[in-house]
Amino acid sequence: MLRIITGQAEARTELRRISDRARDDEIRSKEALVREILETVRLQGDRAILDYADKLEQRPLELQRLRLSGSVLDAAYQQIPKELLDAIKLACRQLEEFYRQRVPKSWVQFREDDVAWGKRYLPVQRAGLYVPGGTTPSLSTVLMQAIPAKAINVEQIVMVTPPDAQQRIDPRILVAAQEAGVTEIYCLGGAAAIAALAFGTETIPKVEVITGPGDIYVTLAKKMVYGTVGIDFPAGVSDLMIIADSEANPIQVAADLLAQAEQDTSAAAILLTPDAQLAEIVQEQVSQQLQHHPQRIFAEKAIAHYGFIAIVDNLEEAVELANHFAPQYLALQVSDPWELSKQIRHAGAIFLGNSTPKVVGDYLGGSSAILPTSGTARYASTVGVETFMKQANMIEYSPAALKKISSALQILAQTEGLPAAADSIRLRILDFGF
Amino acid sequence: MLRIITGQAEARTELRRISDRARDDEIRSKEALVREILETVRLQGDRAILDYADKLEQRPLELQRLRLSGSVLDAAYQQIPKELLDAIKLACRQLEEFYRQRVPKSWVQFREDDVAWGKRYLPVQRAGLYVPGGTTPSLSTVLMQAIPAKAINVEQIVMVTPPDAQQRIDPRILVAAQEAGVTEIYCLGGAAAIAALAFGTETIPKVEVITGPGDIYVTLAKKMVYGTVGIDFPAGVSDLMIIADSEANPIQVAADLLAQAEQDTSAAAILLTPDAQLAEIVQEQVSQQLQHHPQRIFAEKAIAHYGFIAIVDNLEEAVELANHFAPQYLALQVSDPWELSKQIRHAGAIFLGNSTPKVVGDYLGGSSAILPTSGTARYASTVGVETFMKQANMIEYSPAALKKISSALQILAQTEGLPAAADSIRLRILDFGF
Structure with a gap:
């Protein structure tokens, strides 16, 4: 059963627990083996x-x-x-x-x-x-x-x-x-x-x-x-956050939450809504739709451990929680999703409106399915063309342009205790002869 | 003394040795201490x-x-x-x-x-x-x-x-x-x-x-x-590569190489030139300019271990070596630096022309001084505004647009064994009623 909780404090506690679920000491125990594999493949x-x-x-x-x-x-x-x-x-x-x-x-x-x-x-x-x-x-x-x-x-x-x-x-x-x-x-x-x-x-x-x-x-x-x-980034466990108001369709919201939960027993599926009635119908719908799910036990596990519905006071509070959590997938199933999206600071990808379930992005929508998880959307970006590009800065100074900044350059180089750096400027200015 | 070598094969061997100088087993011995520091600060x-x-x-x-x-x-x-x-x-x-x-x-x-x-x-x-x-x-x-x-x-x-x-x-x-x-x-x-x-x-x-x-x-x-x-990226040891033709001023080239060598005993300073005469004068100039350097012994060490001049057949060969090495700083002191720069695939930053020594970039030029080293310019970029930004994709589908791709979405979701994902599409199409 998908729990319903109320109050910002409890929602924050739950979100922190879910964010931290990947920080596992079990990870460390595998490091020695992985290191050995890397070294052996490198050499042999x-x-x-x-x-x-x-x-x-x-x-x-x-x-x-x-x-x-x-x-x-x-x-x-x-x-x-x-x-x-x-x-x-x-x-x-x-x-x-x-x-x-x-x-x-x-x-x-x-x-x-x-x-x-x-x-x-x-x-x-x-x-x-x-x-x-x-x-x-x-x-x-x-x-x-x-x-x-x-x-x-x-x-x-x-x-x-x-x-x-x-x-x-x-x-x-x-x-x-x-x-x-x-x-x-x-x-x-x-x-x-x-x-x-x-x-x-x-x-x-x-x-x-x-x-x-x-x-x-x-x-x-x-x-x-x-x-x-x-x-790209260290992969983590997937999470979906839906912010829904009374315009959202609870049957569809429930399906979206299950589409997330069926992926992995550690997948997190979270709904934030100010509409208590919507919350109840979604809760009921999740249970109902789960009954016919071929991997029911599997999906139920994710729902029970890393799923919840939080009833918030208003959409602003929901946005605050979203920015606190920095979800991988953020779906805005509200009446004016573009307006609300302006307040989002951290999310891997944003799905706007009731007819844009995250599944669209997973295959066709262009939002990518390889997105930063576990709050890493605070600094990391989805896999995209930039993942496979790098950039180099280029500069060219004419003799006159170099002359203009030459005193500043020499002062800075001398301050850093780099006499040859200062010389590389001084010798050029001498050579220019102006 | 800055060595002069000839022939691509020897240049490549030297470049590889310099590229690999940071891969140090000493590093590994410090991991346990660093890990302990991280854990203790995290907890206490x-x-x-x-x-x-x-x-x-x-x-x-x-x-x-x-x-x-x-x-x-x-x-x-x-x-x-x-x-x-x-x-x-x-x-x-x-x-x-x-x-x-x-x-x-x-x-x-x-x-x-x-x-x-x-x-x-x-x-x-x-x-x-x-x-x-x-x-x-x-x-x-x-x-x-x-x-x-x-x-x-x-x-x-x-x-x-x-x-x-x-x-x-x-x-x-x-x-x-x-x-x-x-x-x-x-x-x-x-x-x-x-x-x-x-x-x-x-x-x-x-x-x-x-x-x-x-x-x-x-x-x-x-x-x-x-x-x-x-x-940003794991920092390594600094390297500068200069490609110079007969238009370059050997006194200035020598100063540029020393401006690199004076920074660190592990800093690499490399010159590639088709002009054997230029190579000899630069070699002589480096020795001469070193005599008055306040940290002579220090800079000499870098020059001796990680510096060399390679005489190449032509500029194309120089570019090939540069792309092979992926230098942190690349200076093109040649008659048509913009033309040559088009062939550069990997470099942290590119300095064009004889009056743009790397020192310009270190302070004022905008090329940044925090650049990928040790060949990491193959994939990494200089520190810049992008280092402090992240991006999220956004998508919105109308009901009609979702309908158009709904069959494909359901096929893909079913293929991946995700029935709730397929449902999240099917239930919406049902609801649209068209």
Whole structure:
């Protein structure tokens, strides 16, 4: 049953508990193993990868099947329904259009004072995408990583994903990857896959940025290789917050909460509303809709542990709680969502209005499904084109422009105790002879 | 003596050795201590900070003097020369103008298909800036962190920096910080300072992003708290690469190389040139200019270990080596630097022409002095306004727009084994009644 609570204080306490649920001491106990995997793969390359697959996953890998061949990739298209292929194609088209909007562009400004300055934006050359395994294929995870990388022309888009017991990857994943622009696919998962992407092996190329969610081993490995490569952000456990007023449809709100809870027993599904009647109907609806859910016990667990409805005094209070929590997904199912959205300071993605459930964003909407969790929306951004770009500043000073600031530069350099720095200015001014 | 080498192969070997100089096993031996400091500060707050200052730094701190008072800050202005204050003010004006160029702006697009989508860019609320201590004040480190944060209106700009034996901070640092927009200053350094910023204590506020260079303890601490807060990037050891042709002035090139080498015994100073004569004069000039350098032995060490001149066949080969190395500072002292710059794929910052030594960028030029080192320019960007911003995607679908994609959404959700997700779409379409 989805609890109903009232009062800001209790809501804040609950939100803090949910925010902190990922801070697990169990994590630390896995660090030594992950570190060992990283080091071994760095030193031994492919051999270490095969060893770990054997030892840790009990899934012997064959080196020659590590990279998926063109014929396996082609065959995947024969193994999926036509309507799924169409849905994937639609998603790719729509997402690519979204990601191509306002891509940061290089610029240079030639100023009147004889100074030119600007910024150079460039894509990385190689991106490494992690796609978790599981009983069902995580198509959105493929699309939301590959399409932004493709939209800015990353040359090599390398995907790694763990195979099943027969060393196979779900054909639906393979089709989604190809449609989304992945250039090569390796069947390999876990910390060893992250190590391979970070350091490179004989078979797997070293990349510059690694993105994507994964289990605790993958997350730890990504954090540890950060610095050797860039990463999107340390993945956490998913959370959805809905702010709803009396305009919202409680049946739909309940479905949205369940769509969140069914993903993971640790997923958080939270509703804030000033409407006590809505709260009660949503509570009832959640129980009712749960009855027919194929993974009922699973979803109930998330609802019981990390779900609640808080009755707030007004929408301002709801916004305050949202900014305090910094949700991954924030849905504003209120009469004027754009107005309310102006007050939001921290959220991974914002879904406006009653006909924009978060599921839209997970597949087609362009809001991305790979979003900062556990309050990290305070500083982190969703995976997008910027994840795969870097920038360099450029400056040019004419002799006259350098002359104008030369005294200030020399004073600053001398203050920092850097005589050669001061000399590098002084010698030029001497040379200019003006 | 600055060595001269010829041939791509040897240049590549040297560049790799220099790139890898920071990968030090000594680092790992310090992890346990840093982790202990982080945990203790997280749990005990101010008390742990005072304990560590006493124990590790042998510099007892008084709690009531941890945060610098208004009177200390005011007094700093009386303790510095007028010309330095003017130079600082000039730097602030010029840098602020640079950082205000093309700040990412929020946008929303209301499309014809009844979909609205957009991006919301927001500054973080609290930034934490680390400024290393030392015998001379690192003014540029203050300016290059505080000014971009101020340019986008970060509310709280918190600076931490280690005090001297009398628990004092150099007044030149204090003036630079105030002029650059820092809102509060704490005398505290090392891993404990990073922990205080990441977790907050009774006295020091928790921030959302921590930036700035530091020693190995600071760098390790930043890497470990990454995920709790955002960071700029793990700082490494500085490197400068100059590509020069016969148009370059060897006396000035030599001064630029020394301006790099004098900063740190691990700093790398590299010249690539197709002009063998230029190479020889630069070599001679470096030796000559070194003779009068007050920290001669210090700078010589950097030159000997991590400096070299490579004679290349042509500028294309130089560019290839630069892209291979991904330098922190790249200076193009060639006849057509803009043309050559188009071929650069990886560099922290690019300095164009003979009258733009890297020192310009360190203080006034807007290229920033806090740049990705050790080849991390392949994926990381200089500290700038984006370092202190995050973005959230926003989407709104009308009922009609949702209807149009509803089949695809349901197919994708069912494929992923998420029935409630499919329901959240189906129930809405039912409700629309069209």
